Amino acid sequence: MALLLAATLLGGAHDQPATLSTLPPPTAADRALLRGAIDIHTHLDPDSFGPHSAQARRALDVIEMANRAKKAGMRGFVIKQHYDQSAQLAYLASKLVPGVEVFGQLCLNHTVGGLNPAAVHHFGEVKGGRARIVSMPTWDSEANVKSRDQDRPFVRVSRNGELLAETKAVIAAIATAKVRDSEIKLALATGHVSPAEALLVIREARRQGIERIVVTHAIGHPIDMTIAQMQEAIALGARIEFVAGFLIGRRASFTFDQYAQAIRTLGPDHVILSSDGGQLGQVMPDDMIAMVAGLLRKRGFTAAEVRRMTVDNPAALLGLPPAPARR
Numbered sequence: 157m158a159l160l161l162a163a164t165l166l167g168g169a170h171d172q173p174a175t176l177s178t179l180p181p182p183t184a185a186d187r188a189l190l191r192g193a194i195d196i197h198t199h200l201d202p203d204s205f206g207p208h209s210a211q212a213r214r215a216l217d218v219i220e221m222a223n224r225a226k227k228a229g230m231r232g233f234v235i236k237q238h239y240d241q242s243a244q245l246a247y248l249a250s251k252l253v254p255g256v257e258v259f260g261q262l263c264l265n266h267t268v269g270g271l272n273p274a275a276v277h278h279f280g281e282v283k284g285g286r287a288r289i290v291s292m293p294t295w296d297s298e299a300n301v302k303s304r305d306q307d308r309p310f311v312r313v314s315r316n317g318e319l320l321a322e323t324k325a326v327i328a329a330i331a332t333a334k335v336r337d338s339e340i341k342l343a344l345a346t347g348h349v350s351p352a353e354a355l356l357v358i359r360e361a362r363r364q365g366i367e368r369i370v371v372t373h374a375i376g377h378p379i380d381m382t383i384a385q386m387q388e389a390i391a392l393g394a395r396i397e398f399v400a401g402f403l404i405g406r407r408a409s410f411t412f413d414q415y416a417q418a419i420r421t422l423g424p425d426h427v428i429l430s431s432d433g434g435q436l437g438q439v440m441p442d443d444m445i446a447m448v449a450g451l452l453r454k455r456g457f458t459a460a461e462v463r464r465m466t467v468d469n470p471a472a473l474l475g476l477p478p479a480p481a482r483r
Contacts, residue, residue: 179447181443181447182443182446182447182450183450185450186446186447186449186450187228187442187446189445189446189449189450189453189459189462189463189466190228190229190230190442190445190446190449190466191228191229191230191467192229192230192231192463192466192467192479192480193228193230193231193445193466193467193470194230194231194232194233194234194257194466194467194470194471194474194476195225195230195232195233195234195430195431195433195441195442195445195470196233196234196236196289196370196397196428196430196470196473196474197234197236197372197373197397197399197430197431197432197433198221198233198234198235198236198430198431198432198433198434198441199211199212199214199236199237199432199433199434199435200214200216200217200218200220200221200235200237200245200434201214201216201217201218202217202218202245203237203239203240204239209238209239211238211295212435212436213435213436214434214435214436215434215435215436215437215438215440216434216440218235218245218246218248218249218258219249219252219253221233221249221434221441222249222250222252222253222256222258223253224440224441224442225253225256225442226253226255226256228442228446230256230442231256231257231467231471231479232256232257232258232259233256233258233259233441234246234258234259234260234261234288234289234474235249235258235259235260235261236261236263236291237261237263238263238265238294238295238296239263239265239267239268239295240267240268241260241261241262241268241275241278241279241282241287242260242261242262243259243260243262243279243282243284243286243287244260244282244283245258245260246258246259246260246284246286247260247282247283247284247286250284250286251284257476258286259286259287259288259289259474260279260282260286260287260288260289261288261289261290261291261345262275262276262279262287262289262290262291263291263293263294263295263347264290264291264292264293264311264326264347265293265294265295265296265311266296266309266311270293270296270311270322271293271311271313271320271322271323271325271326272326273325273326273328273329276290276326276329276330276333276342277329277333277334279333279342280333280334280335280336280342281334281336282336283336283337284336284337285335285336285337285338285340287335287336287342288335288340288342288343288474288475289342289343289344289345289370289473289474290330290342290343290344290345291344291345291346291347291372292313292323292344292345292346292347292348292349292353292354292357293310293311293313293347293348293349294347294348294372295348296309296310296311297310297311297313297347297348297349298310298311298312298313298349298350299348299349299350299353299378299379300348300378303377303378304378313349313353313356313357314349314352314353314356317352317356318356319353319356319357319360323357323360324360324364327344327357327360327361327364327366328364330342330344330361330366331361331364331365331366340474340475340476341366341367341368341475342366343366343368343369343370343473343474343475344357344361344366344368344369344370345369345370345371345372345397346358346369346370346371346372346379346394347372348372348378348379349379350378350379351374351379351380351381351382351385354371354374354379354381354385354389355385355388355389355392358371358389358392358393358394359392362392362393367393368472368473368474368475369392369393369394369395370394370395370396370397370428370473371386371389371394371395371396371397372397373397373398373399373401373402373432374386374389374396374397374398375398375402375410375415375418376399376401376402376409376432377402377409383418383421383422386418386422387422390422390426395426395427395428395469395473396422396426396427396428397427397428397430398415398418398419398427398428398429398430398465399429399430399431399432400429400430400431400432400433400439400444400445400447400448401431401432401433401435401438401444402415402432403415403448404438404439404444412451412455413455416451416452416455416457419452419457419465420457424457424461424462424464424465425464425469426469427464427465427469428465428469428470428473429445429448429449429452429462429465429466430445430470431444431445445466449462449466467479
């Protein structure tokens with residue numbers, strides 16, 4: 157079903173997805189494309205695992221990822237945890253592995269009180285100024301819970317096509333929160349809300365003055381945005397995240413050609429390439445990005461276009477100065 161949906165959205169053939177887990181490791185040329193890259197979507201230990209959280213085990217922790225990123229020549233990465241803010245971990249990783257910039261994210265799920273402005277302000281005030289992205293609900297979003305046919309409470313962001321007052325209030329907190337030891341404002345990610353809700357959130361965020369917005373893995377489940385919806389999000393000022401994780405193993409739901417075609421249609425200026433990696437048994441996050449970047453080069457994307465999606469656009473989302481040009 158997911159493959160048929162993706163083929164319909166992206167205009168590709170109904171063939172089987174080519175998963176990256178069956179390909180050789182990234183080549184030296186592929187890994188060279190990681191220089192200066194920032195992965196905005198890594199799932200790392202220490203994190204929860206068990207019947208309540210139902211998350212996959214993590215293959216590596218934040219320090220191990222920081223060392224991998226440094227060895228790869230990456231600029232840094234963002235720690236994404238569905239159930240905690242990660243500014244504290246980012247501060248410690250940055251301190252323990254100098255030369256790598258590590259940042260935190262907050263997802264507005266039940267464990268932090270859902271649409272909780274106090275959680276946003278706390279996140280911003282954690283020592284070190286590593287807070288960067290606040291995400292609308294992910295695993296506890298209405299769209300995510302219903303897509304999995306789960307019978308459990310969810311965090312609602314809209315009703316009858318309109319954002320709840322609580323959603324507008326938490327967007328206001330994101331817009332006004334002060335990031336400690338930094339002049340940078342928080343960015344917003346749309347999380348696992350529905351496409352219609354994501355567009356409502358983006359419009360309200362822009363109305364309230366939030367400039368840096370990313371649509372979380374827009375063509376991946378459970379968001380499943382159409383190209384037209386992604387283009388609308390871009391017109392509203394958002395960037396679109398494409399994750400390598402949805403091309404790999406059991407999560408693969410479309411072919412690489414469909415993935416590349418969607419990026420080409422939207423334009424690399426509006427796309428961020430990340431991993432959504434770190435799960436046990438998967439390709440490591442940095443290898444994921446290197447493999448996809450290499451495949452994009454083979455599909456005719458220029459080195460400058462790949463750099464835009466892996467280096468420049470992630471830095472802009474995080475409010476960082478541009479990385480020096482390669483020599």
